[in-house]
Amino acid sequence: MSLAWKKSAIAMIAAGMLVGSMAACSTERDSGTDAGAGDGDDETFVGIAMPTKSLERWNRDGSHLDGLLKDAGYETSLQYADNKVDQQITQLENMINQGADILVIAPIDDTALAPTLQQAADADITVIAYDRLLLGTPNVDYYATFDNYGVGKMQGEFIVEALDLENAAGPFNLEPFAGSPDDNNAKFFFAGAWDVLSEHLDSGKLVVPSGKAPSSNDDWQSIGVQGWSSETAQSEMENRLNSFYASGTQVDVVLSPNDSLALGIAQALAGNGYAPGDEYPVLTGQDADKANVLNMIAGKQSMSVWKDTRALGDQVAKMIDQIVAGETVEVNDEETYDNGEKTVPTYLLQPQVITPDNVDVLVESEFYKAGDLGL
Numbered sequence: 254m255s256l257a258w259k260k261s262a263i264a265m266i267a268a269g270m271l272v273g274s275m276a277a278c279s280t281e282r283d284s285g286t287d288a289g290a291g292d293g294d295d296e297t298f299v300g301i302a303m304p305t306k307s308l309e310r311w312n313r314d315g316s317h318l319d320g321l322l323k324d325a326g327y328e329t330s331l332q333y334a335d336n337k338v339d340q341q342i343t344q345l346e347n348m349i350n351q352g353a354d355i356l357v358i359a360p361i362d363d364t365a366l367a368p369t370l371q372q373a374a375d376a377d378i379t380v381i382a383y384d385r386l387l388l389g390t391p392n393v394d395y396y397a398t399f400d401n402y403g404v405g406k407m408q409g410e411f412i413v414e415a416l417d418l419e420n421a422a423g424p425f426n427l428e429p430f431a432g433s434p435d436d437n438n439a440k441f442f443f444a445g446a447w448d449v450l451s452e453h454l455d456s457g458k459l460v461v462p463s464g465k466a467p468s469s470n471d472d473w474q475s476i477g478v479q480g481w482s483s484e485t486a487q488s489e490m491e492n493r494l495n496s497f498y499a500s501g502t503q504v505d506v507v508l509s510p511n512d513s514l515a516l517g518i519a520q521a522l523a524g525n526g527y528a529p530g531d532e533y534p535v536l537t538g539q540d541a542d543k544a545n546v547l548n549m550i551a552g553k554q555s556m557s558v559w560k561d562t563r564a565l566g567d568q569v570a571k572m573i574d575q576i577v578a579g580e581t582v583e584v585n586d587e588e589t590y591d592n593g594e595k596t597v598p599t600y601l602l603q604p605q606v607i608t609p610d611n612v613d614v615l616v617e618s619e620f621y622k623a624g625d626l627g628l
């Protein structure tokens with residue numbers, strides 16, 4: 254139940270009216286009696302639960318959204334959970350006990366929060382899944398994210414173009430990686446890329462010397478890197494290079510779903526003697542983290558998919574204003590994100606490919622200062 258519902262219900266009971274069939278619609282809320290906290294005249298409390306500070310993007314996500322909400326007059330609590338599920342559960346329980354009206358959650362483990370979300374529902378708290386979907390629970394009201402399948406598709410299409418797979422004979426040696434097995438986004442990233450690449454695997458233009466090629470999209474977790482860890486990706490890449498490339502075979506392309514894995518993979522490549530230049534493998538990524546943009550400029554990563562976290566925060570802040578004002582919450586996808594219990598109304602934003610040739614986009618949009626990138 255949304256804040257608007259809660260407040261209008263209280264008003265109706267106070268007026269001695271019988272609260273009857275108040276069936277909530279997924280995207281449209283009853284017009285509340287409240288003017289909305291966006292004006293700063295209300296004590297709406299928003300809890301923001303982010304997964305970890307160890308990855309650059311979540312720091313930016315958290316501080317941007319928190320700043321926006323504070324400026325609009327909301328009371329907020331911004332918490333990071335060091336990628337520890339128990340810590341995130343405790344933080345959410347505290348927010349619920351402190352009287353949160355709305356929770357914005359980027360989960361660490363997408364299925365682990367169902368009991369906590371039941372507590373949130375019992376306290377009439379509206380829940381927005383942020384960037385990552387919450388699975389196996391009816392108690393998630395909205396989802397805001399980037400087109401996750403589109404991210405993977407961009408990575409796959411980049412590889413097809415970079416290796417000229419439509420024309421070149423190959424075979425090219427590919428090593429694929431996938432994201433954390435407990436992150437629903439990772440499934441979409443992998444599917445987007447694999448749907449583009451599989452015809453070239455079938456034709457034999459792409460081969461996977463390590464054999465670590467999922468037999469289908471559903472098998473993506475077999476190559477998943479727990480917690481999106483750079484260190485795990487590095488040691489996995491080192492193992493593959495030592496075991497399957499010892500005879501001087503060259504790796505031509507590495508499908509990395511994001512920048513934290515790409516950092517570890519680039520380290521492993523460097524340790525194995527791969528230097529920037531024509532022989533350096535095509536290496537994908539996502540997030541346009543600063544270290545990775547620097548790697549791109551230095552020739553150690555080929556691309557990244559940029560998701561402007563400010564736009565995501567802006568959209569979520571807008572959702573919150575709409576929820577509080579009892580307005581229709583704007584969504585643009587009501588089909589894709591089935592969490593096992595319901596299809597969650599979603600707002601999807603569009604990502605953008607960044608390569609060494611267009612990093613200035615990041616400066617022009619003031620995502621980075623030129624000096625940050627040594628430009």
Ligand code: BGC
Nearest residue numbers: 308384385436438481511540
């Ligand atoms: C996000 C990515 C991020 C990854 C690791 C995913 O859920 O969508 O942007 O790179 O988590 O934090």
